[in-house]
Amino acid sequence: EINLLAIMRIQFSSLVSFFALRGVVVNGFQTSSKLRPLLIHTQRSSPLFSTNSKDTESSTSTPTSILWETRKKCWRPVVSDVERISFGKPAKKKGTGSRGVPHRLNEEERMLFDNARRKGFLEVGGSGWRSQRRGAPLINTYRSLCDARSQACIVLHKGNTGLDELVIDLSPLRLPDIFEKVETDIVGFVGIPTSYSPTQELEGLNTDSEAMNDEDEDFDVVVVFDENDESWDSRPIYQLPPYSVAFQMERAEGKALGKILAGQFKTIEAKASKSKKPNHVRPGKNRRSGGYGIG
Structure with missing residues (x-):
């Protein structure tokens, strides 16, 4: 037995x-x-999926924070003017808005805009396009707000396929010479592949152009960011190209990462109150954008 x-x-x-x-x-x-x-050597995961273990050591150096800075002396709108044009009222500072770029928000967009200020990132369905305005007023207004506050613009685009896209636009920082460095820090900090980045797009275009011998072939236009371009000093944000880094993930993970990045870029307005409608705002006549002043 x-x-x-x-x-x-x-x-x-x-x-x-x-x-x-x-x-x-x-x-x-x-x-x-x-x-x-x-000793078990593992690649350090991102803060979103990090695991604390005393028995593991990282074989690669992963940034624990994102280093960034913003241009100090340049043209920027003021927050009060951004709020005014979001109601359709003209801004006090010239150049804050444009009739060709919609900024006026409806009731639903107003709620999302106010929530974004408190959370530090914007949540929007799809691209935020509104056919009545032939544009995306919520995206435009929030990007102008980020420009006024000298901060990165973080937007979570909610999809209907099970995956959302978190986009970090660095253009409101107005320092094109550091965009690529900050992009590298973001990718290393998050620790997952990007769904889009300017560096990745430019590398892909260079590879395709080298493989093509046909001179008549059409190429996509890629914006080159020049640190000596004076446009970043004097032009409003809606006339400047975005510099966006994007990640695809599930909604819960996207919200968690958005909260973490909002802390890194200091985009949270803890004391932001609900925006109030200015006085004497009336619809204009025969104006497609609707409302008095800049739409």
Whole structure:
């Protein structure tokens, strides 16, 4: 007959001997060992999916924070003017809005805009396009707000296929010479592949152009960001190209990452109150954008 109790004792004693050689804790006591403990090298995960373990070491250096800065002396709108044009009232500072770029928000967009200020990132269905305005007024207004506050513009675009897209636009920082460096920090900080980035797009275009011999082939236009371009000093944000880094993920993960990045870029307005409609705002006549002043 097989003595199961004896077999279990033998197995237990073998395990104790093995762990004793490795120098680990057995039954609450630290065993001594002349052998060096094994080190498990794993790639450090992003803050969103991080796991704390004392038994693991990172074989690669992953940034624990995102370093960024913003242009100090340049033209920017003021927050009060951004709020005014979002109601259809003309701004006090010239250039804040344009009749060709819709900024006036409806009731639903107003609620999302106010929530975005408190959370630090905007949540919008799809691209935010509104056919009545032939544009995306919510995206335009929030980007102008980020420009006024000298901060990155973080937007979570909600899809209907099970995946959302979190987009970080660095153009409101108005420092094109650091965009690529900040992009690298973002990608390293998040720790997952991007669904779109300017660097990735430019590398793909260079690869395609080298492989093509047909001179008549049409190429996509890629905006080159020049640090010496004076447009970043004087032009309003709706006349400047975005510099966006995007990640695709599920909604819960997108919201969690948006909250983390909002903390990194300091986009949260903890004391932001509900925006109030200015006085004397009336619809104009024969104006497609609807409302008095800049739409």
